[in-house]
Amino acid sequence: MPSLPEWGAEPMTYLIQGETGDWEVVVGLEVHAQVSSKAKLFSGASADFGGKPNTHVSLVDAAMPGMLPVINEYCVEQAVKTGLGIEAEINLHSVFERKNYFYADLPQGYQISQFQHPVVGEGTVTLDMEDGSQRYIGIERLHMEQDAGKSMHDQDPKRSFIDLNRAGVCLMEIVSKPDIRSPEEAGEFVRKLRSILRYLGTCDGNMEEGSMRADVNVSVRKVGSDELKTRTETKNVNSIRFIMQVIEIEAERQVEVWESGGEVVQETRLFDVARNETRAMRSKEFAHDYRYFPDPDLLPLKLSEDYVAALKASLPELPDQKKERFIAEFGLSAYDAHVLVQERETAAYFEVAASGRDGKQAANWVTTNLFGALNKLGLSITESPVSAANLGKLLDLQADDTISGRIAKDVFEIMLDTGDDPEKIVEEKGLKQITDTGAIEAAVDEAIASNPEQAQQVRDGNGKAIGWFVGQIMKATGGKANPGAVNQMLRDKLSSD
Amino acid sequence: MTMLNELTITDAYQKLSSGEISAVELTQSCLDAMAAARDLNAFVTETPEIALERAGASDTRRASGNTVGPLDGIPIALKDLYCTEGVLTMAGSHILDGFVPPYESTVSANLRDAGAVMLGKTNMDEFAMGSATVTSYHGSTKNPWKLDDGKDRVPGGSSGGSATAVAGHLGLAATGTDTGGSIRQPASFSGIVGMKPTYGRCSRWGLVAYASSLDQAGPMTKSVEDAAIMLQSMAGHDPKDTTSAPIELPDFQAALTGDVRGLKVGIPKEYVIDGMPGEIDTLWKRGAEMFRDAGAEIVDISLPHTTYALPTYYIISPAEASSNLARYDGVRYGLRVNGDSLDDMYAKTRAEGFGTEVRRRIMIGTYVLSAGYYDAYYVKAQKVRSRIAEDFTKAFNDVDVVLTPTAPSPAFAIGEKMDDPIAMYLNDVFTVPASLAGLPGISVPAGLSAEGLPLGLQVIGRPFDEETMFRASHVLERQAAFSAKPTGMGG
Numbered sequence: 001m002p003s004l005p006e007w008g009a010e011p012m013t014y015l016i017q018g019e020t021g022d023w024e025v026v027v028g029l030e031v032h033a034q035v036s037s038k039a040k041l042f043s044g045a046s047a048d049f050g051g052k053p054n055t056h057v058s059l060v061d062a063a064m065p066g067m068l069p070v071i072n073e074y075c076v077e078q079a080v081k082t083g084l085g086i087e088a089e090i091n092l093h094s095v096f097e098r099k100n101y102f103y104a105d106l107p108q109g110y111q112i113s114q115f116q117h118p119v120v121g122e123g124t125v126t127l128d129m130e131d132g133s134q135r136y137i138g139i140e141r142l143h144m145e146q147d148a149g150k151s152m153h154d155q156d157p158k159r160s161f162i163d164l165n166r167a168g169v170c171l172m173e174i175v176s177k178p179d180i181r182s183p184e185e186a187g188e189f190v191r192k193l194r195s196i197l198r199y200l201g202t203c204d205g206n207m208e209e210g211s212m213r214a215d216v217n218v219s220v221r222k223v224g225s226d227e228l229k230t231r232t233e234t235k236n237v238n239s240i241r242f243i244m245q246v247i248e249i250e251a252e253r254q255v256e257v258w259e260s261g262g263e264v265v266q267e268t269r270l271f272d273v274a275r276n277e278t279r280a281m282r283s284k285e286f287a288h289d290y291r292y293f294p295d296p297d298l299l300p301l302k303l304s305e306d307y308v309a310a311l312k313a314s315l316p317e318l319p320d321q322k323k324e325r326f327i328a329e330f331g332l333s334a335y336d337a338h339v340l341v342q343e344r345e346t347a348a349y350f351e352v353a354a355s356g357r358d359g360k361q362a363a364n365w366v367t368t369n370l371f372g373a374l375n376k377l378g379l380s381i382t383e384s385p386v387s388a389a390n391l392g393k394l395l396d397l398q399a400d401d402t403i404s405g406r407i408a409k410d411v412f413e414i415m416l417d418t419g420d421d422p423e424k425i426v427e428e429k430g431l432k433q434i435t436d437t438g439a440i441e442a443a444v445d446e447a448i449a450s451n452p453e454q455a456q457q458v459r460d461g462n463g464k465a466i467g468w469f470v471g472q473i474m475k476a477t478g479g480k481a482n483p484g485a486v487n488q489m490l491r492d493k494l495s496s497d
Numbered sequence: 498m499t500m501l502n503e504l505t506i507t508d509a510y511q512k513l514s515s516g517e518i519s520a521v522e523l524t525q526s527c528l529d530a531m532a533a534a535r536d537l538n539a540f541v542t543e544t545p546e547i548a549l550e551r552a553g554a555s556d557t558r559r560a561s562g563n564t565v566g567p568l569d570g571i572p573i574a575l576k577d578l579y580c581t582e583g584v585l586t587m588a589g590s591h592i593l594d595g596f597v598p599p600y601e602s603t604v605s606a607n608l609r610d611a612g613a614v615m616l617g618k619t620n621m622d623e624f625a626m627g628s629a630t631v632t633s634y635h636g637s638t639k640n641p642w643k644l645d646d647g648k649d650r651v652p653g654g655s656s657g658g659s660a661t662a663v664a665g666h667l668g669l670a671a672t673g674t675d676t677g678g679s680i681r682q683p684a685s686f687s688g689i690v691g692m693k694p695t696y697g698r699c700s701r702w703g704l705v706a707y708a709s710s711l712d713q714a715g716p717m718t719k720s721v722e723d724a725a726i727m728l729q730s731m732a733g734h735d736p737k738d739t740t741s742a743p744i745e746l747p748d749f750q751a752a753l754t755g756d757v758r759g760l761k762v763g764i765p766k767e768y769v770i771d772g773m774p775g776e777i778d779t780l781w782k783r784g785a786e787m788f789r790d791a792g793a794e795i796v797d798i799s800l801p802h803t804t805y806a807l808p809t810y811y812i813i814s815p816a817e818a819s820s821n822l823a824r825y826d827g828v829r830y831g832l833r834v835n836g837d838s839l840d841d842m843y844a845k846t847r848a849e850g851f852g853t854e855v856r857r858r859i860m861i862g863t864y865v866l867s868a869g870y871y872d873a874y875y876v877k878a879q880k881v882r883s884r885i886a887e888d889f890t891k892a893f894n895d896v897d898v899v900l901t902p903t904a905p906s907p908a909f910a911i912g913e914k915m916d917d918p919i920a921m922y923l924n925d926v927f928t929v930p931a932s933l934a935g936l937p938g939i940s941v942p943a944g945l946s947a948e949g950l951p952l953g954l955q956v957i958g959r960p961f962d963e964e965t966m967f968r969a970s971h972v973l974e975r976q977a978a979f980s981a982k983p984t985g986m987g988g
Binding site: 059062063064065066067068069070071098100102103104107108109110160162289291292293296297298299 | 580586588593596598599600602701702703704705706708709710736737738739740816817819820822823824826828829830839840843863866867868871875
């Protein structure tokens with residue numbers, strides 16, 4: 001039995017310790033991302049999720065005799081934008097081909113896809129790992145294809161039902177090179193890809209609704225080897241957690257197979273969530289000769305350089321660029337910047353809150369206080385009761401010494417409850433910091449007088465005791481005294497001479 | 498006196514315009530002829546109610562001065578490959594049992610909008626796969642041309658029902674479709690004009706697909722001028738068919754100037770094949786003379802890859818067909834034969850629904866697309882196809898049109914060549930090259946065989962230059978002055 005995977009000495013090295021030595025895992029992902037488009041790839045029918053069965057079906061989708069596909073140019077635009085977003089080569093000439101196989105939810109008897117000539121070629125996705133390192137994952141290609149319909153086998157004891165609402169919806173298949181070396185990298189890859197797609201608006205990245213899913217290709221090899229051994233492909237994995245689980249399970253299984261003298265078989269496998277295992281599909285389920293050939297109903301897809309250049313010019317700022325800008329403009333750490341740009345909404349929130357203010361402080365507030373609170377409330381950043389503008393105001397109140405850091409946290413709690421403007425809260429609750437030296441002095445004198453022993457310790461040079469006094473005075477003033485002023489006054493009054 | 502159903506479109510249009518006849522009378526005369534000639538099996542579905550209704554509407558338009566063009570009130574037949582809204586469409590196949598489309602094909606809708614009156618749907622080889630109209634689920638269609646040997650002859654195919662409808666004067670004109678010769682070859686066999694436009698000239702939307710890169714709709718008529726009139730309404734860019742050409746339509750009728758002086762007519766030396774009857778060769782030479790007599794210049798040309806055209810066609814068309822016909826699976830429409838499992842249902846439905854020839858082509862097509870054979874067959878065939886097209890491109894540097902025989906024989910008897918697919922495929926040997934190159938071609942009746950059966954000559958034009966092709970074939974028609982009548986109409 002191989003032991004559980006462990007993090008090796010090298011950063012980001014994921015090793016499986018077998019009986020014959022250490023193994024590493026080689027992973028490639030094929031991510032299917034549904035293009036955000038109102039209409040399907042080759043018909044005008046709605047591509048919306050949901051809807052009663054067979055209500056989003058055109059004559060083309062149902063493959064009625066004599067019906068012909070017409071390319072949806074909006075979908076092409078989204079695929080090209082996505083290609084540009086992953087820094088990939090755009091192929092000005094690409095071809096739609098037919099992938100032939102019979103299934104009840106595939107009305108044409110073939111899926112229109114791209115095979116030999118995809119619209120997007122090689123690209124790169126950059127991953128920011130938790131330890132601050134970066135990994136570059138190569139993209140092999142991106143192509144467009146039609147989704148199939150849905151077969152429902154649980155509606156009737158004898159019959160299966162078919163829902164063609166999804167049939168013909170445009171998917172982008174994004175194929176990575178086998179550059180991924182751990183479940184964490186795979187997870188980060190999908191998160192990063194999803195982030196790019198969402199920034200571009202080309203896919204909503206909603207894995208629960210099936211807008212994104214992945215086929216996971218896994219093989220293992222001895223550490224130090226650069227051989228690519230037989231891989232398995234686990235189909236249709238629909239969450240980041242499951243993708244990571246599949247890699248762990250497959251890697252362990254394969255190491256065990258090799259070490260026990262067996263041979264890993266190139267096959268298609270399914271992930272059984274309930275049993276937390278992968279298992280081979282029956283050969284019948286995948287043993288197809290797809291007989292790809294160029295679809296004679298469609299002309300080759302030709303794009304002009306100008307078209308691609310115009311799309312490139314229209315791209316929004318993407319996560320990597322935004323991250324660099326946040327580092328440069330706001331002085332953030334690479335890690336904070338990475339965390340803030342993952343979701344476009346978070347980045348936008350941060351920018352409003354941080355604009356014209358101390359960026360690092362704003363980042364701290366967003367990544368610790370706000371994220372923590374939202375997490376507890378189960379809310380997304382767009383649902384935050386504390387608006388970005390109000391968080392900014394809170395930072396201002398703290399910066400100009402209107403309130404102390406401690407009070408700011410209290411005000412923030414109230415803002416979470418009420419959504420109110422922090423200025424209003426501070427005003428109404430009388431939380432303004434006491435900057436009146438007379439009032440502070442009175443409190444300091446009172447404290448020194450009541451605690452002669454501690455006062456003596458301070459005079460004797462015990463620095464910790466000063467902190468104790470500050471605490472006492474802050475307590476006495478309900479936190480409203482300016483801690484800096486209190487500290488200074490204590491030092492003045494308790495100085496040894 | 499000429500019966501109304503025997504009129505050409507141009508003649509009928511004059512009589513309609515002058516008020517001598519009504520569209521209803523004209524239509525009724527065709528319906529009567531259809532009823533009298535049912536033994537020919539030209540129509541698989543007759544639509545007399547629709548016909549009379551549309552004819553009546555045409556007469557109303559004419560009475561109020563709102564005639565929509567030269568086809569207004571002209572009764573025509575539609576090949577059963579055209580999907581017709583609310584009218585059974587089976588493409589000669591059992592697998593489309595009971596299929597009534599909720600939509601009208603673009604080409605037949607264009608004709609309907611031009612005022613043409615639909616008489617019914619004509620018989621055809623199953624899914625247009627055949628050269629004799631003998632593979633139809635509805636049985637064979639008979640050629641109205643008979644000899645005194647008592648044998649029924651094929652009308653050619655696959656548009657044999659339409660050919661018989663026109664030759665037998667059951668309609669003034671008909672639509673066909675041509676993939677490898679399915680309009681031109683039956684036109685030759687039946688003594689009529691049959692024209693295949695440039696690929697992309699007519700929309701394929703709503704035509705039951707056989708081989709998508711080759712299928713074209715086209716007219717089958719009694720004269721070249723009628724073909725020009727029909728094409729004018731059938732053709733045009735259709736945004737629903739990506740392969741239809743977004744270019745302006747010329748005025749085809751205006752191209753019929755009757756003048757071919759200086760026109761260069763190419764005679765390709767490769768169109769002489771082994772075992773071809775001498776009378777075909779003789780007719781071809783006579784055709785060249787007719788052109789010369791009319792002032793055209795005859796130029797010997799070479800189309801060196803011609804010999805590979807037929808095998809290339811019989812790789813590409815079945816490959817596309819094997820995929821196009823995958824949708825007939827018993828799930829959504831047409832025939833379903835229940836089975837123990839989904840695969841069993843597919844197998845039973847398709848075994849019962851498809852005839853022998855369709856099954857053969859699905860098998861061939863599946864084979865040539867299979868892993869390990871794709872490069873050797875399909876990819877190579879596509880390369881040869883490009884060479885064939887290049888041959889024509891080069892030839893058209895030197896000539897304006899190409900003249901060839903349409904078919905290597907006159908109509909043969911029903912039952913012949915049935916057990917020899919290769920012999921059957923040879924019917925298309927002269928029509929397939931232009932199909933592979935996407936070129937317009939027209940067959941014009943040019944003479945009779947020694948036995949007394951019609952023979953056609955084919956004029957091939959440059960892509961999207963149907964005008965020159967029409968001009969040339971119109972002169973050929975005049976020179977040939979083909980006036981023989983079918984002998985088998987039973988009076």
